Amino acid sequence: MIYDSAIIGTGPAGVSAALTLKANDKKFIWIGSKAFSDKVGRAERIANYPGLPMVTGAEMNDTFRRQCEELNISIEDRMVTAIMKFGDHYALTAGSDFYEARTVIFATGVANVGLLPGEAELVGKGVSYCATCDGFLYRNKTVAVICTAKRFEHEVAFLAGLAAKVYYFPLYKDHSAFGENVEILADRPVKMNAENGRLASLTLKSGGTAAVDGVFCLRESVSLATLLPGLATEQGHIAVDRSAATNLPGVFAAGDCTGRPYQYVKAAGEGNVAAHSAIEYLAKT
Ligand SMILES: Cc1cc2nc3c(=O)[nH]c(=O)nc-3n(C[C@H](O)[C@H](O)[C@H](O)COP(=O)(O)OP(=O)(O)OC[C@H]3O[C@@H](n4cnc5c(N)ncnc54)[C@H](O)[C@@H]3O)c2cc1C
Numbered sequence: 371m372i373y374d375s376a377i378i379g380t381g382p383a384g385v386s387a388a389l390t391l392k393a394n395d396k397k398f399i400w401i402g403s404k405a406f407s408d409k410v411g412r413a414e415r416i417a418n419y420p421g422l423p424m425v426t427g428a429e430m431n432d433t434f435r436r437q438c439e440e441l442n443i444s445i446e447d448r449m450v451t452a453i454m455k456f457g458d459h460y461a462l463t464a465g466s467d468f469y470e471a472r473t474v475i476f477a478t479g480v481a482n483v484g485l486l487p488g489e490a491e492l493v494g495k496g497v498s499y500c501a502t503c504d505g506f507l508y509r510n511k512t513v514a515v516i517c518t519a520k521r522f523e524h525e526v527a528f529l530a531g532l533a534a535k536v537y538y539f540p541l542y543k544d545h546s547a548f549g550e551n552v553e554i555l556a557d558r559p560v561k562m563n564a565e566n567g568r569l570a571s572l573t574l575k576s577g578g579t580a581a582v583d584g585v586f587c588l589r590e591s592v593s594l595a596t597l598l599p600g601l602a603t604e605q606g607h608i609a610v611d612r613s614a615a616t617n618l619p620g621v622f623a624a625g626d627c628t629g630r631p632y633q634y635v636k637a638a639g640e641g642n643v644a645a646h647s648a649i650e651y652l653a654k655t
């Protein structure tokens with residue numbers, strides 16, 4: 371099935387876009403977190419969001435959840451790791467799933483992704499963002515996993531079942547234990563090194579080196595540069611015009627990912643604009 375639209379992100383921008391597409395009877399897929407936005411959840415008190423005076427971030431997320439549930443709007447709890455133009459529409463990879471949509475709305479928040487030196491050049495040549503998609507390429511090989519959140523640990527377990535050896539770099543507290551072939555390292559990769567055009571090793575902060583066939587970077591957000599090649603950015607934000615349109619046909623963006631000020635009401639407003647622009651685009655094409 372080809373959806374009218376795919377929304378990526380479940381903060382205020384994504385919520386607003388989803389509510390608007392729903393009100394206009396569009397068929398859309400919404401990919402993000404069932405817990406909505408971690409950034410919203412962390413706010414102690416919110417004083418400047420119309421209609422929700424002095425709520426906590428947790429209350430705001432809960433209000434979003436109830437509003438979406440009442441309208442039967444559901445979320446696919448996954449990370450989108452790659453988007454490709456596919457004829458007149460877009461194909462999105464999220465975990466082991468694949469979605470197709472005529473328009474895409476980015477509502478991904480600030481892409482606070484510090485790519486490691488060497489990383490961007492080695493995507494698809496040993497660097498991957500999805501264990502369940504690419505793990506089979508590393509059967510009986512040596513891989514590293516750089517992971518920023520506990521919620522991705524199932525991907526580590528998946529790789530442990532395939533690879534001969536996994537070097538695990540958990541960049542968060544309270545990580546789980548895995549099988550014997552998973553070596554947990556209290557270190558952090560600082561550089562990716564290539565040999566003959568493919569990833570060969572990681573340089574570690576301690577000064578050591580780990581020789582690997584592949585590395586999986588499991589982060590809370592994916593760099594815009596690697597997510598959709600060709601998407602124009604300005605100082606780390608997605609470049610948009612007043613209609614929330616990007617430089618790519620059928621691709622729109624809203625919220626923190628388009629730039630400052632980083633505010634809920636701006637995100638929600640832009641989510642609404644992006645959804646309306648997507649609807650207009652669908653009517654014209
Ligand atoms: C502690 C704190 C307090 C704040 N207080 C205020 C305040 O009082 N008032 C105010 O106006 N603003 C406040 N802000 C700012 C506000 O949180 C942001 O401006 C707002 O959350 C931006 O909304 P957004 O929808 O653009 O992005 P976010 O809320 O960041 O949501 C982005 C979503 O996209 C998802 N995502 C990202 N990449 C992918 C991917 N590849 N695949 C799938 N999903 C993806 C993320 O998981 C997340 O769910 C505060 C921020 C913090 C951290």
